Amino acid sequence: MNSPSESFDEEGEIFETEVEKAPPSLPSVTGPRVDRLSSRNRGSRSPAINNYRGGNDDAYPPSRHDRYDPRDHGRRPGNGDNMRGEKRRRSQERGPDPRQHRVHYEANGDVNVGRRPRVSYADIDRSEHRDSPRPFDQDDRYYRDTKQSRTRSRSPPRGPRGDVRGGRRGYFDDNRRDGGNRLIGRERERDRIRNDSRRHSREQSVSEQGDLPVPSELSKRDAEYRNKQSDQGNGDRQSSSYRTAQNGNGGRSTQTSKSIKFSPEAEIMGHDRNSPAQKAPLKPPPEEMEIEEPVDEARLIEERRKKREAIKAKYRGQATPLLVSALALAGSNPGSPGISEGEVTPAVASPALPDSSREDSPAGAFSISKDGATMINAVSTAIAITEDDGPSAADYDPTVDMQEDNKRYEQHIHDHEVPSSAYDETKATVRDEQTSASLPKQEPQEQSIKKEEDDDFDMFAEGDDDDMFAEMAPKAKKVESQTNKTHPLVSDAKQLDASLLDNWDDPEGYYRVIPAELLDGRYRVQTNLGRGMFSGVIRALDLTTQKLVAIKIIRSNETMKKAGLKEIDILKKLIEADPDDKKHLVRLERSFEHKGHLCLVFENLSINLREVLKRYGRSEGISLMAVRSYAQQMFLGLSLLRKCNILHADLKPDNVLANESCNMLKICDLGSASDASENEITPYLVSRFYRAPEIILGIPYDFAIDMWSIGCTLYELYTGKILFTGRTNNQMLRSIMECRGKFPQKVLRKGKFTGLHFDDMLNFRSVEQDKITGKDITKTLTFNKPTRELRIKLLAATSPGMTDSEMKDLYAFIDLLDRCLNLNPERRCTPVEALKHPFIHRAK
Numbered sequence: 001m002n003s004p005s006e007s008f009d010e011e012g013e014i015f016e017t018e019v020e021k022a023p024p025s026l027p028s029v030t031g032p033r034v035d036r037l038s039s040r041n042r043g044s045r046s047p048a049i050n051n052y053r054g055g056n057d058d059a060y061p062p063s064r065h066d067r068y069d070p071r072d073h074g075r076r077p078g079n080g081d082n083m084r085g086e087k088r089r090r091s092q093e094r095g096p097d098p099r100q101h102r103v104h105y106e107a108n109g110d111v112n113v114g115r116r117p118r119v120s121y122a123d124i125d126r127s128e129h130r131d132s133p134r135p136f137d138q139d140d141r142y143y144r145d146t147k148q149s150r151t152r153s154r155s156p157p158r159g160p161r162g163d164v165r166g167g168r169r170g171y172f173d174d175n176r177r178d179g180g181n182r183l184i185g186r187e188r189e190r191d192r193i194r195n196d197s198r199r200h201s202r203e204q205s206v207s208e209q210g211d212l213p214v215p216s217e218l219s220k221r222d223a224e225y226r227n228k229q230s231d232q233g234n235g236d237r238q239s240s241s242y243r244t245a246q247n248g249n250g251g252r253s254t255q256t257s258k259s260i261k262f263s264p265e266a267e268i269m270g271h272d273r274n275s276p277a278q279k280a281p282l283k284p285p286p287e288e289m290e291i292e293e294p295v296d297e298a299r300l301i302e303e304r305r306k307k308r309e310a311i312k313a314k315y316r317g318q319a320t321p322l323l324v325s326a327l328a329l330a331g332s333n334p335g336s337p338g339i340s341e342g343e344v345t346p347a348v349a350s351p352a353l354p355d356s357s358r359e360d361s362p363a364g365a366f367s368i369s370k371d372g373a374t375m376i377n378a379v380s381t382a383i384a385i386t387e388d389d390g391p392s393a394a395d396y397d398p399t400v401d402m403q404e405d406n407k408r409y410e411q412h413i414h415d416h417e418v419p420s421s422a423y424d425e426t427k428a429t430v431r432d433e434q435t436s437a438s439l440p441k442q443e444p445q446e447q448s449i450k451k452e453e454d455d456d457f458d459m460f461a462e463g464d465d466d467d468m469f470a471e472m473a474p475k476a477k478k479v480e481s482q483t484n485k486t487h488p489l490v491s492d493a494k495q496l497d498a499s500l501l502d503n504w505d506d507p508e509g510y511y512r513v514i515p516a517e518l519l520d521g522r523y524r525v526q527t528n529l530g531r532g533m534f535s536g537v538i539r540a541l542d543l544t545t546q547k548l549v550a551i552k553i554i555r556s557n558e559t560m561k562k563a564g565l566k567e568i569d570i571l572k573k574l575i576e577a578d579p580d581d582k583k584h585l586v587r588l589e590r591s592f593e594h595k596g597h598l599c600l601v602f603e604n605l606s607i608n609l610r611e612v613l614k615r616y617g618r619s620e621g622i623s624l625m626a627v628r629s630y631a632q633q634m635f636l637g638l639s640l641l642r643k644c645n646i647l648h649a650d651l652k653p654d655n656v657l658a659n660e661s662c663n664m665l666k667i668c669d670l671g672s673a674s675d676a677s678e679n680e681i682t683p684y685l686v687s688r689f690y691r692a693p694e695i696i697l698g699i700p701y702d703f704a705i706d707m708w709s710i711g712c713t714l715y716e717l718y719t720g721k722i723l724f725t726g727r728t729n730n731q732m733l734r735s736i737m738e739c740r741g742k743f744p745q746k747v748l749r750k751g752k753f754t755g756l757h758f759d760d761m762l763n764f765r766s767v768e769q770d771k772i773t774g775k776d777i778t779k780t781l782t783f784n785k786p787t788r789e790l791r792i793k794l795l796a797a798t799s800p801g802m803t804d805s806e807m808k809d810l811y812a813f814i815d816l817l818d819r820c821l822n823l824n825p826e827r828r829c830t831p832v833e834a835l836k837h838p839f840i841h842r843a844k
Ligand SMILES: Nc1ncnc2c1ncn2[C@@H]1O[C@H](COP(=O)(O)OP(=O)(O)OP(=O)(O)O)[C@@H](O)[C@H]1O
Pocket: 064, 399, 529, 530, 531, 532, 533, 534, 535, 536, 537, 550, 552, 586, 602, 603, 604, 605, 606, 607, 608, 654, 655, 657, 668, 669, 670, 671
């Protein structure tokens, strides 16, 4: 990859000349399904990739989120003067421009990262490591002058606490807390048991190897196909990489060998976080054992597939509550007509939606549906979340993730040590609650007051004299009672008199939308679309144009407003660079101010990709053809960002919106975006599961972080599972290495935070929770080869009986992901390279 400045020009050139022409529109499929199973029986559904022969294609040239919460400030380890239960001081809560580093903090091995005593808005998020000498060559291409602080951050919602979120247990909820950060004994025990069994099964998956199974049809085909491909042999980069993707271990047969070194005696770190992992151990390093274990890929793939089939069979015909609510939502949402299960028909004309039938748009008509609706909705979360396959992407809610991370940070401040387990990602979310109703939810006043009392941390607490929310805080509770009593249900748009009430905000600074209220004299409020950390988003009818719009109402706060203004600037820059609206970035129409809230008016879209997964790909993922179309559109969006020298820094399924027909996408939420030169090192940029390893390791980053995030997103779309998961940055690294193998040493050596996760010999120090004591323990692990290889995971998510053509597509997809997820950011593919990849750029 070239340096940003070089690539800027290059990307711009290619982007303008080749990219738009290169990726042809995807084939239109109006009749047959493109789901994996149904397509099996109709032969090759995909046009052959004429010039693509297993990587010998001549035409083909060779990652909030830990978002920062302004209140996070007080959650930093450095602010460790709080006693448990003591309210945090505002001085600890103040944050910088929340639209700069939107990060949230995790209590993990890297607790020292970012620790600072009291800091100002300007320097929040900067770690103490910032001033330390760079551990890598100053001439390195990554080196940037970080004179300008990039402290993107946002305030997390002070949304419903643990008691109201409810919902399912998370994949990582080793140890959950109630609203007051107390451990819930019984539930914790249950969680622990479950996690124990997961660990056990994971250990087993490595250590227990049975007899060689009879390969499945797919496995046979896989082996045959790969052998065929490897026979073709060539020396260029692409083919070798492609073969690697195909053959895993250099073209070996389906038998591969995993070698995991680990320390049998884990070093118990206990609660003493002051004994950092990177310090010399008290006892001599444990002897390492090397276990050579034959792994039967075919068996693994077959087992996983069988498991999936069994799940599908068991739950076929049943609808999960989430699906039901999703469908109900679709039905109740006036701006988003319900999309029936099964096939998605080609674009339905909607004046309110972007024209997805543009000739130059890669968005084509295709079906995203799977093997019938029953297959989509059949799998319950509890079963869908298997150790082998990873957690269901549809169930993940990053907002909750952020909240939980923030809680862990608070806890860390209280006792200077946070168990790496206070985590639950799958509780019902603010968004779920919001979107299930077409009007703002009214909460019984008592209940809402009680919630506030229950909170052990109250950012609006009296006595705080330095609260960034102070200007609105004192009024918040009062307004709540007023609005609860007087929610008007009017049929006609009504301009409300702002002077009648002191404050229209809820206690968290979100604007309390009144149904049918007229905003800025022209937008009639229709429904809530959801809440992010930064804003509430509503759908409204623009009475001037008679089109629906989405209005992002920024939370009432000066810092957030400033950040919103930055988002507007970036959006305008992107629009200027893409006047014809070809590059799949959400369009800002205008902005205005309403009762102290900055409002951004966007084109109206329907649902985000996580919701698409919930509806059409629950636990199974969506069809490869849909993935291809989505990938192409997202890469076009990335190419525009790159051309404009902008890092999105928060790409994930939640921040990609689809139109009603789900055949046209737009990248949204530029709230974390910034100029590529503002890349101050911070280990919590980007939502954790989509966070590129260079961010975690403290390596100066660039556009490659967005490519990583898109790679993770594409995997999720195809499999319905989250690719890399971990409660902490440390465990994210583990997850990444399990799938992608060990990091090149030269990459590790560039990392400012490498010492937090690796020992002097660059062996990984895995900080895990001890099953018995619940304390963190550190194990030294050596990853020689991936134990949960990307290719195997993808093949396992594939239905048997694929045609040659389908297999070819699949391997092209695997190869593309391989390139998007290169551990070395310099070698990760660029958006333009991705657009030229045979998976996307199919010969007509
Ligand atoms: N133009 C739009 N059309 C339809 N829905 C939208 C639109 N913009 C945003 N939304 C919905 O509102 C939600 C929140 O939007 P967005 O992510 O931009 O807000 P945010 O406050 O920045 O959230 P986050 O915490 O993710 O930063 C999105 O997940 C999306 O589903």
